[in-house]
Amino acid sequence: MSEFTGNTGRRDGATAVVHESYSFACMRCGHGWEQSYEIEHHVDGAGHEFVLHVADGRVVPSPLSRPACAHCGGHIVRIMRPGRVSSARDAARRPERRPPAPVPTVPPARHHWQLSDLLHPFQRKAG
DSSP: OEEEOOOOOSSTTOOEEEEEEEEEEETTTOOEEEEEEEEEEEEOTTSOEEEEEEETTEEEOOTTTOOOOTTTOOOOEEEEOTTHHHHHHHHHHSOOOOOOOOOOOOOOOOOOOOHHHHHGGGOOOOO
């Protein structure tokens, strides 16, 4: 999920930048999406380290803190490794795979009824 790229100079004072990507699925409405982040490591004036999460050039909250669905606003969101949503969409677009047709079996031999077989219960015993 992470890729270290060193100091890319994205923002002043960033000591390192790590790229992370995640797949998200909303458990409320089923919407799925993927997002990549640049996690910039900084040191403030007092020497304390902090990070900034950047997505699409904007500083955003950590995706792990409380993600929200852009479709319905729900906060019950599953976070997965990258590529899960796109692979599910690709699978949904593929033609349906059908199992091979069953091998026809030979039907059991049928009994050919004769009129005498049908009348047998009605015949009286000679006696």
